[in-house]
Amino acid sequence: MYRRLNFEIVDHILCEIEHRFSSFNKREFFHLLYSQEYENYKVKFPDHLLPQLSSICGILFDYIALKNELVVLYSSSKFSFKNVYELVSLMNEHGLSSGFTQVYKLTLRRINIYLRNTQSQERLSGLSLFSIEKQAFNTLKSTLVPSFYNSVIENFFSQERRIELMYK
Structure with a gap:
């Protein structure tokens, strides 16, 4: 009886693992930004990954422009091993996001999918809002009186963060 139960449990676990990772092959297009492969991609472009990206993202990308931008990215030593x-x-620092619009979208898509899989929607929304408002925050921080800035921080830290749970 235990042997049969053991086989059923193992079979169920194997089915769940197969189901969970069945779409993993569909995400192989993320290798387009795998910097350790740039040298190989410089010699032979990974054309087989673009249809995978197209099947997942549809019309989000201009695939001809993306391929051209990736060819430039692969051949530049500035981007290797990043x-x-x-x-x-690097793209934001040097203002290259407007020149590499499709690659920039692809990198943000990859980051977003990773964050979506590892964080709750509320945290992701908060982080994106913080990122968007970062420049405004830095401007306020530099123009405000330091004592006001410190009082805001002290007020934030003085608030109770724990939830009181009562069990009956």
Whole structure:
């Protein structure tokens, strides 16, 4: 009886694992931004990954422009061995996001999917709002009296953050 139960449990676990990771192959297009492969992609462009991206994202991208931008990205030593976050930072720092619009969208799409899978929607919304308002916050921080800024921080930290749970 225990042997049969063991096989049923193992079978159920294997089915769940297969179901959970069945769409993993559909996300292979993320290798377009895998910086360790840039040298290989410079020699032979990974054309097989663009249809996968198209099937997932549809008309979100201009695929001809994306391919051209990726060819430039792969051939530039400035971008080699940069992870996705460093790539976005470098593009923002040098104003390249307007020149690499499709690659920039692809990097943000990759970051967004990663964050969506690892964070709740409320936290993701808060982080995106903070990112959008960061420049305004820095401007306010530099123009306001430091004592006001410190009082806001003290007020924030003085608030109770724990929820009182009462069990009956």
